Amino acid sequence: MTPRPVPSPSSEAGPAERASNISVRGVSKRYGRTLALDDVSLEVEAGRLFALLGPNGAGKTTLLHILSTILRPDSGVAEVAGVNVLTNPLDARQRIGMVFQEPSLDDRLTVQENLNFHGLVYGMSLADRRRRIEEMLELVELSDWREHLARQLSSGMKRRLEIARGLLHEPRILFLDEPTVGLDAQSRERIWMYLSELRARENLTIVVTTHYLEEVEYCDAVCIIDRGKVLAEGSPEELKAAHGKEFLRATALNAEAADRIHARHPEAIRSGNSLVIEVKDAAFAPAFLAAFAGELETVSIDRPSLESVFLTLTGRDLRDKKAEPRDIVRAAGQRGEASTG
Amino acid sequence: MKLLGGIYAIWLREVKRALRDRGQLIGGVSRPILWLLIMGIGLNPYFRGEVYGEVRFVIPYTYVQFIFPAIIMLNIMYTSVQSAVSVIWDREFGFLREVLVSPMPRWAVLLGKILGGTTIAVLHGSLVLVLARFANIPMGWLNVVQGLALMFLLAFGLTSFGIIIANRVRSFEGFGVFSNAVILPLYFTSSSIFPLDPALTRAQTAVLYPDWLIFLVSINPLTYAVDAFRGTFIGFNQFDPMLGLIIMGAMAVGFFTLALIDFNRA
Numbered sequence: 351m352t353p354r355p356v357p358s359p360s361s362e363a364g365p366a367e368r369a370s371n372i373s374v375r376g377v378s379k380r381y382g383r384t385l386a387l388d389d390v391s392l393e394v395e396a397g398r399l400f401a402l403l404g405p406n407g408a409g410k411t412t413l414l415h416i417l418s419t420i421l422r423p424d425s426g427v428a429e430v431a432g433v434n435v436l437t438n439p440l441d442a443r444q445r446i447g448m449v450f451q452e453p454s455l456d457d458r459l460t461v462q463e464n465l466n467f468h469g470l471v472y473g474m475s476l477a478d479r480r481r482r483i484e485e486m487l488e489l490v491e492l493s494d495w496r497e498h499l500a501r502q503l504s505s506g507m508k509r510r511l512e513i514a515r516g517l518l519h520e521p522r523i524l525f526l527d528e529p530t531v532g533l534d535a536q537s538r539e540r541i542w543m544y545l546s547e548l549r550a551r552e553n554l555t556i557v558v559t560t561h562y563l564e565e566v567e568y569c570d571a572v573c574i575i576d577r578g579k580v581l582a583e584g585s586p587e588e589l590k591a592a593h594g595k596e597f598l599r600a601t602a603l604n605a606e607a608a609d610r611i612h613a614r615h616p617e618a619i620r621s622g623n624s625l626v627i628e629v630k631d632a633a634f635a636p637a638f639l640a641a642f643a644g645e646l647e648t649v650s651i652d653r654p655s656l657e658s659v660f661l662t663l664t665g666r667d668l669r670d671k672k673a674e675p676r677d678i679v680r681a682a683g684q685r686g687e688a689s690t691g
Numbered sequence: 692m693k694l695l696g697g698i699y700a701i702w703l704r705e706v707k708r709a710l711r712d713r714g715q716l717i718g719g720v721s722r723p724i725l726w727l728l729i730m731g732i733g734l735n736p737y738f739r740g741e742v743y744g745e746v747r748f749v750i751p752y753t754y755v756q757f758i759f760p761a762i763i764m765l766n767i768m769y770t771s772v773q774s775a776v777s778v779i780w781d782r783e784f785g786f787l788r789e790v791l792v793s794p795m796p797r798w799a800v801l802l803g804k805i806l807g808g809t810t811i812a813v814l815h816g817s818l819v820l821v822l823a824r825f826a827n828i829p830m831g832w833l834n835v836v837q838g839l840a841l842m843f844l845l846a847f848g849l850t851s852f853g854i855i856i857a858n859r860v861r862s863f864e865g866f867g868v869f870s871n872a873v874i875l876p877l878y879f880t881s882s883s884i885f886p887l888d889p890a891l892t893r894a895q896t897a898v899l900y901p902d903w904l905i906f907l908v909s910i911n912p913l914t915y916a917v918d919a920f921r922g923t924f925i926g927f928n929q930f931d932p933m934l935g936l937i938i939m940g941a942m943a944v945g946f947f948t949l950a951l952i953d954f955n956r957a
Contacts, residue, residue, distance in 0.1 A: 418792050444794040454785035458708050470700030471793040473693030515789075 377426030386412040388578040401569040402559040409578040410559035431522045447516030451527040457501035472519035486514035506537030594654020596629035607645035698803040705807020719815035731755040759826040760920035761883030770815040774808030775853025812846035848942030881913035
């Protein structure tokens with residue numbers, strides 16, 4: 351048994367002293383014959399917006415469920431905000447907020463009742479509940495909907511309500527499992543807006559799982575995970591620098607010019623007068639321009655994208671470019687309901 | 692203190708959900724009316740036996756009076772077991788997770804849930820009391836208080852029982868089949884609609900009712916629950932009055948413990 355962590359949430363001095371980091375060491379989890387997590391180790395610094403990126407079935411949700419004490423790992427240690435989730439699950443739960451992939455609101459209760467329920471279950475006083483419900487409803491712009499039953503909300507609004515609920519008890523860490531799946535582009539953007547606002551305001555560590563590459567760009571740190579293993583970790587820039595490839599696209603003025611470029615760079619992919627050449631180092635582009643500047647119609651450089659990072663690391667594209675059947679069903683369900691707004 | 696707030700929240704949610712479900716309320720009102728005013732009054736004249744040409748009542752009560760306490764139990768049975776559907780609901784629609792990641796210990800979650808179901812069942816049980824004057828049953832305050840306490844005890848045990856079953860059933864449909872396959876047989880074999888002893892002596896019982904039926908009735912714990920209700924409302928007991936109390940108490944404790952073991956494992 352590890353000793354109980356001394357500080358309690360209320361007795362702590364200032365937000366600056368909060369050490370709400372997450373630490374995962376050697377965690378494995380097996381479902382029957384599939385190894386969902388294979389000796390995963392991770393550190394997340396306090397105040398980060400951290401993304402777990404990977405295709406469906408990569409083990410993201412399993413990891414999140416272990417961190418939120420729903421699931422016990424077969425081996426390894428996991429700590430959230432300095433509390434061991436295995437030996438002290440109740441303490442750990444008080445310090446984390448959770449937004450699940452599947453909706454988990456009671457749709458027969460009103461917006462306000464859902465939040466009040468959460469506050470009571472997390473042991474908040476009446477005054478705290480009143481203040482926080484007000485604040486959170488304002489943040490997610492649902493103040494006018496407080497008396498509505500949860501089932502009357504659109505799915506974008508439901509997701510916002512769940513974020514408000516997850517934050518009601520002032521957790522140090524907020525976990526969101528695929529918070530934007532099944533939402534339209536506008537709602538997705540809004541959710542990211544709230545998240546960045548929150549992080550600035552509440553000194554919160556946010557961990558998001560996603561398989562949308564474009565969303566990862568909002569994050570400070572990304573962990574790419576596939577088939578239960580951590581493949582790479584770092585800021586989006588670092589990952590691109592380490593694993594992404596940069597490409598130069600050039601269109602030559604005429605076929606002769608294109609031939610000359612191709613002769614110099616035989617590895618280039620050529621179609622007509624256009625060529626795509628992999629950029630190997632920083633000196634490449636200036637040298638290329640010096641050599642061919644007069645013979646080019648256009649020239650552009652594709653910065654490495656996370657997409658190419660993912661491709662390089664896993665040797666395949668994100669599996670679910672197409673919507674999964676469940677998303678399609680869900681989206682159809684949404685269309686029947688009120689508009690997202 | 693924190694824990695009480697959490698249990699209160701779970702209780703309140705169960706009660707609110709049940710009260711907002713019109714169908715359940717309609718069932719709770721129409722069931723006793725049907726059983727008492729139609730079946731009860733309809734069979735009233737036949738509830739007597741003819742012994743050597745002399746017409747006499749089997750027991751010194753009318754049939755409506757006799758089944759009145761059993762109808763209270765029937766209403767509680769349906770409502771308690773129905774409240775377990777909310778367990779399946781929570782699992783299917785994800786709300787269970789919201790509770791499982793909360794800092795409430797599992798036993799407190801379960802207790803809140805069972806108390807919520809119990810409250811609604813007691814409410815439905817007391818709806819029957821409104822019909823007491825149609826059954827010609829005098830209702831004193833003492834009867835009501837004592838009756839409510841017994842209803843609470845029975846409802847607590849039955850709600851826990853419903854939750855044990857709900858933990859083993861994967862679908863709403865499965866649960867519907869279960870509740871019909873279990874509630875009515877248990878109800879009919881609890882000496883609810885006929886007295887265990889149709890005559891006044893043991894010898895006649897053996898002649899008139901087959902052994903297997905008497906056996907079923909005597910091993911059904913609800914037989915003793917109905918008996919306790921009868922003792923309270925019409926002052927008629929077929930068994931030791933304490934037996935009903937003991938058996939209902941044992942059901943409440945036993946089923947709650949089993950439900951808790953299940954819930955801790957989930």
